[in-house]
Amino acid sequence: MKPPCSDTTCRLKCIEKVSHDQRFQSFEKFWNIGDLDLQRAYIHSCMTDITPRYKYTNAEQPRKPNKAFHFIVNEKLTRICKTFFMRTLDISDRFIRTVKNNRDAHSFTKPDGRGKHNHHKDIALKLVEDIKNHINWIPRMEAHYVRSDSSRE
Numbered sequence: 453m454k455p456p457c458s459d460t461t462c463r464l465k466c467i468e469k470v471s472h473d474q475r476f477q478s479f480e481k482f483w484n485i486g487d488l489d490l491q492r493a494y495i496h497s498c499m500t501d502i503t504p505r506y507k508y509t510n511a512e513q514p515r516k517p518n519k520a521f522h523f524i525v526n527e528k529l530t531r532i533c534k535t536f537f538m539r540t541l542d543i544s545d546r547f548i549r550t551v552k553n554n555r556d557a558h559s560f561t562k563p564d565g566r567g568k569h570n571h572h573k574d575i576a577l578k579l580v581e582d583i584k585n586h587i588n589w590i591p592r593m594e595a596h597y598v599r600s601d602s603s604r605e
């Protein structure tokens with residue numbers, strides 16, 4: 453685990469919201485997953501879109517929304533900065549970019565082809581359940597950029 457963000461420059465004051473122990477729990481939980489697809493799904497579940505203040509309606513391509521990062525602290529969804537998020541989990545910007553660019557969360561649920569025995573599968577199922585619970589904490593919104601008859605959230 454890396455040191456947290458700076459308490460003097462961070463606007464979100466992450467250090468005041470998440471204790472060292474809570475950081476370490478998140479770190480341990482993430483690395484105990486031991487499965488790249490589930491780790492990506494977990495990271496995906498920690499990110500939400502930030503709607504830009506101004507919309508550039510004449511742009512050829514809609515601006516990609518920025519991401520907000522969250523941990524669940526004392527059963528509450530807690531927003532933290534990207535630096536704090538990356539340093540707590542000890543992951544790279546590249547890891548986040550990979551997850552971000554792969555917008556369709558379903559692509560993370562495909563088997564990755566590596567051999568898995570049953571014990572591993574049981575743990576994986578338990579983690580999927582955890583991740584689903586985590587996702588359900590995030591406020592739901594109708595999806596942007598899809599047809600109006602879609603029920604995607």
Ligand SMILES: [Zn+2]
Binds near residue numbers: 458463466532533536
């Ligand atoms: Zn911060």
